[in-house]
Amino acid sequence: MAALGAQDPNRILQSRLVILKLAPVIMRKFEKPTVVVSHCLGFEAVRYNGAIINDDFVERLKGYVKFVTVCPEVEIGLGVPREPVRIVEIKGRRRLIQPATGLDLTEKMERFSEKFLKSLPEVDGFIMKSRSPSSGIKDVKIYSGKEKSPAIGKGPGFFGGEILEMFPGTAIEDEGRLLNLRIREHFLTRIFALAALRKVVGSGTIGKLVAFHTANKLLLMSASQKEMRLLGKIVANHEKRKFIDVGNDYDIHFRAALARPIRESANVNMLMHAFGYFSDKLSSNEKKHFLDLLEKYRNRRLPLAALTGIMHSWIIRFDEPYLAGQTFFELYPEELTELHDSGKGRDI
Known part of the structure; x- marks a missing residue:
């Protein structure tokens, strides 16, 4: 042979x-797994700059999994396109800030994250947008100030962090790591x-x-x-x-x-x-x-x-x-x- x-x-x-x-x-x-995925990964142009990210792996999964899509920033009322947000450490606490407007979106994002994640059916995995201040699961930059300032650390985004907290043992990744x-x-x-x-x-x-x-x-x-x-x-x-x-x-x-x-x-x-x-x-x-x-x-x-x-x-x-x-x-x-x-x- x-x-x-x-x-x-x-x-x-x-x-x-x-x-x-x-x-x-x-x-x-x-069985078809249920996977929550960032809406910008090949589904709709909802990125802060009005772009869509066509991801080959997510595209390949279509037909084999049941996708539940979400864009936390759009869900809390931010438009497309929109001014970017960042995580800022203020008095020892991390806040979600939109520097151009000065808006503090922390509580609004926390409320949405908890409500949305508790409303989900049983899910088997998550694919989140990498390094996003909302959806990132790791390596999201944390800044020392609202305006131009150096990054002082890294961690999960607000929505991504809530996923990690509420779904231990579930398959949780971002599109960058999945390369x-x-x-x-x-x-x-x-x-x-x-x-x-x-x-x-x-x-x-x-x-x-x-x-x-x-x-x-x-x-x-x-x-x-x-x-x-x-x-x-x-x-x-x-x-x-x-x-x-x-x-x-x-x-x-x-x-x-x-x-x-x-x-x-x-x-x-x-x-x-x-x-x-x-x-x-x-x-x-x-x-x-x-x-x-x-x-x-x-x-x-x-x-x-x-x-x-x-x-x-x-x-x-x-x-x-x-x-x-x-x-x-x-x-x-x-x-x-x-x-x-x-x-x-x-x-x-």
Whole structure:
């Protein structure tokens, strides 16, 4: 069997698409995550300068997620275009100020943020405008004065900060960070896993929760063995607790397990574990090719999808039922896989 694009990651992913589309199996059906997104990211020209930001990743997500859009600055009555706002530290407290008009919009933004976020349905993720004084989730400049003055620090915006406070364990990112391949893979993994869990918990059925846990065993083993063991005890429910309590506890610890990107070394170990199912059925060239690609992934020269794609093709080829039921090999829709990487934020 010829090696699939041994030197070209794009060819590897293209080959995966062909294999999986032709395979005589039913592909995993994904629940649509609900994602709150900044309205200026490809939906409408509501930026302070009247611009719209066309974001490729947000555009690609359309059709795969349910978007809820918001522009906090417009929602509190500021027009388009409008004079920019900034965060200013005054007497030890951060205020949202519009320097050109002198308006202090702090209380108005705080009231809107709390009301809007409490009104949301269950959500699985947020994509906010990076570095926005209202929507930014980190790296928003904080100034020492209303007029021209140096930045004295960084932090979340007013609306973004409220998101972080009210939605712990939820996938929360900005469009700038999502240019990074590792962060993007992690975000996609979380929103589709959380959407699936939300449906299971909503069913009120312990059998469905057990099936969910079983299907995510390899993912959890890679993400956090500590949380995986806790989740196993929760779902076993030896205390015979009510499902609502079991479901709530499971949700908390599942989110904790996926809170940070999975280390490459943990994914490598899991891939090697799965490789053991097929090692005696593969040619020496196939084995060498896979191990070479594994080393490239370890060195962050390939995305995880390139490896799970090959593994998925072997699962189909050799009809391995246990691995076929594991989400680890198909964490999110194939069409959302891409290789573009800004190279930023690699250590978070």
